Amino acid sequence: MTAGVGPFVVPQVGLTWGIKRSFIRYIATLPDGRHSMSDGAYLGETSYFTFPPVPSPDVPQVMRFGGVVRIGGHGGMLDLLIAEPWVEMTESGPILTVVDPTGPPDRTRRITLAELHPQDSGLAERQYTATLADAGSAIFDHHYPAGTELDTVVIQ
Numbered sequence: 001m002t003a004g005v006g007p008f009v010v011p012q013v014g015l016t017w018g019i020k021r022s023f024i025r026y027i028a029t030l031p032d033g034r035h036s037m038s039d040g041a042y043l044g045e046t047s048y049f050t051f052p053p054v055p056s057p058d059v060p061q062v063m064r065f066g067g068v069v070r071i072g073g074h075g076g077m078l079d080l081l082i083a084e085p086w087v088e089m090t091e092s093g094p095i096l097t098v099v100d101p102t103g104p105p106d107r108t109r110r111i112t113l114a115e116l117h118p119q120d121s122g123l124a125e126r127q128y129t130a131t132l133a134d135a136g137s138a139i140f141d142h143h144y145p146a147g148t149e150l151d152t153v154v155i156q
């Protein structure tokens with residue numbers, strides 16, 4: 001990501017998300033806490049994950065991104081999968097959906113991870129604040145109630 005000179009950082013194209021800072025800090029404190037990325041997902045220097053864009057020409061109300069991030073710890077008891085995030089426009093506003101973590105290898109079932117709230121942003125990027133949806137709460141083992149604020153989602 002940092003293919004720049006000095007402090008200038010070339011923005012990574014895709015959906016960039018830090019998930020939730022306190023969660024990332026918690027994982028960093030675990031003796032066996034770890035992240036792994038596949039299918040083109042990318043980890044920036046400060047634990048912001050970038051998921052590459054995937055064209056979805058037939059479905060303009062959905063912005064698709066690929067890639068898989070898996071976060072683990074506690075001897076495998078903690079195993080969080082965030083795969084193929086999509087921003088989907090619904091009548092009640094945009095939502096962030098991901099592959100149902102109990103679904104793979106079937107990747108067709110999806111859950112709503114977060115509700116998104118568009119922010120004023122520049123021409124080259126869109127930013128959304130994100131709040132946890134009910135199904136999203138389950139993947140964090142209900143440590144965070146629905147409505148908990150998550151990291152801002154940035155799309156470039």
Ligand code: HEM
Nearest residue numbers: 020021022023024026074077078079080139140141143144
């Ligand atoms: C052996 C099993 C586990 C143990 C012993 C454990 C222990 C703990 C402890 C002690 C904390 C408090 C940390 C702090 O406040 O600094 C915590 C927080 C948390 N745990 Fe676990 N945990 C376990 C499994 C899990 C699993 C399976 C998940 C699922 C994702 C999970 C997700 C979380 C989350 C989201 C927090 C809150 C982090 C934050 O935002 O501060 N934990 N856990």
